Amino acid sequence: MNKLKIIGLMGFTFAALAACGPELTPEAMELEQASDPLQAPRPPSDDSGGGGGGISLPAPQPAPAPAPSAELTRYYGYLSQAGFYNSSQLGMVKEEVLCDVYVSQGAGTFNRGVTKTCTWQQTEPGWVLQSVSVEVPENKKGRGSYAYNTMAADGQFFMHIQETGDKWKAAIDLAAKAADVEVKQKLELDYQQHMERMVSLSANKNTVHLEVTANGGAFAKSAIRVILRGKKIRVE
Structure with a gap:
C-alpha cells in the first residue's frame, strides 16, 4: 500500500513539472525573444563590464574667438603707425x-x-x-x-584733442598712400565720430x-x- 502511495506521488510530481515546462536560462530567454518577431528588441545595455556608466563623451569645447579680418588688422595698423598706443582700444x-x-x-x-x-x-x-x-x-x-x-x-x-586729430589724419594719409580705399573710408568716418565724442566729453x-x-x-x-x-x- 505504501509503495502505491509513493508511486502516485512521484507521478503527480512529474506531471506538475511537465506542466510548468522547462526552466529557461537568461541566455535562452534572449534567444527566444530574438526569434519572436512580435517581441520588441531589448535596449542596448549601458554596462561596459567595468562597473562604469557606459561610454562617456567628451565635454563640448567653446568655439574659438574669430580672428580679426584683414581689413580690421590694416585699420588698427595705420592707427598704430600714426602714434596711437593700443589702437584697438580706441x-x-x-x-x-x-x-x-x-x-x-x-x-x-x-x-x-x-x-x-x-x-x-x-x-x-x-x-x-x-x-x-x-x-x-x-x-x-x-x-x-x-x-x-x-x-x-x-x-x-x-584731452589732447588737436594731437589726437592730427594722429588720426596721419593714419588716413597712410591708408591713402597704400591705395587702401575701404580702410581709408572707414578711418575718415570714424575720425568725425571720434572727434565729436572727444569734444562732448x-x-x-x-x-x-x-x-x-x-x-x-x-x-x-x-x-x-x-x-x-x-x-x-x-x-x-
Missing part, C-alpha cells in the same frame, strides 16, 4: 566700481549719525569718465542718506566724491550701503 567702454561704502549706527543714539566718505579719481592715461550711476542695495529703516558729486580735483582732466570731471551717513534712532538701528559705478571710455 572708443572702448568699460565699467568699474568707483566707491562701495557701508555705514551703520545702532539704536539708542541721539547724535548726528556716523558718516563715511570715499573719493575716486581717474588716473588711467587715455581714458575719461563718461558717466556715473548709483546703487543703494541696503537702507535699513530708511534712515541713511548719501550725496555724491564729480569735480576736477588736481586740475581738470585735459572734454568738460567731464576726473574725480568723484561720495559721502554716506547712517542715523540711528532711539529704538531703530540704521544701516546703509551705497555703490557708485562709473563708465570710462578710451579716447586717446
Whole structure:
C-alpha cells in the first residue's frame, strides 16, 4: 500500500513539472525573444563590464574667438603707425566700481549719525569718465542718506584733442598712400565720430566724491550701503 502511495506521488510530481515546462536560462530567454518577431528588441545595455556608466563623451569645447579680418588688422595698423598706443582700444567702454561704502549706527543714539566718505579719481592715461550711476542695495529703516558729486580735483582732466586729430589724419594719409580705399573710408568716418565724442566729453570731471551717513534712532538701528559705478571710455 505504501509503495502505491509513493508511486502516485512521484507521478503527480512529474506531471506538475511537465506542466510548468522547462526552466529557461537568461541566455535562452534572449534567444527566444530574438526569434519572436512580435517581441520588441531589448535596449542596448549601458554596462561596459567595468562597473562604469557606459561610454562617456567628451565635454563640448567653446568655439574659438574669430580672428580679426584683414581689413580690421590694416585699420588698427595705420592707427598704430600714426602714434596711437593700443589702437584697438580706441572708443572702448568699460565699467568699474568707483566707491562701495557701508555705514551703520545702532539704536539708542541721539547724535548726528556716523558718516563715511570715499573719493575716486581717474588716473588711467587715455581714458575719461563718461558717466556715473548709483546703487543703494541696503537702507535699513530708511534712515541713511548719501550725496555724491564729480569735480576736477588736481586740475581738470585735459584731452589732447588737436594731437589726437592730427594722429588720426596721419593714419588716413597712410591708408591713402597704400591705395587702401575701404580702410581709408572707414578711418575718415570714424575720425568725425571720434572727434565729436572727444569734444562732448572734454568738460567731464576726473574725480568723484561720495559721502554716506547712517542715523540711528532711539529704538531703530540704521544701516546703509551705497555703490557708485562709473563708465570710462578710451579716447586717446
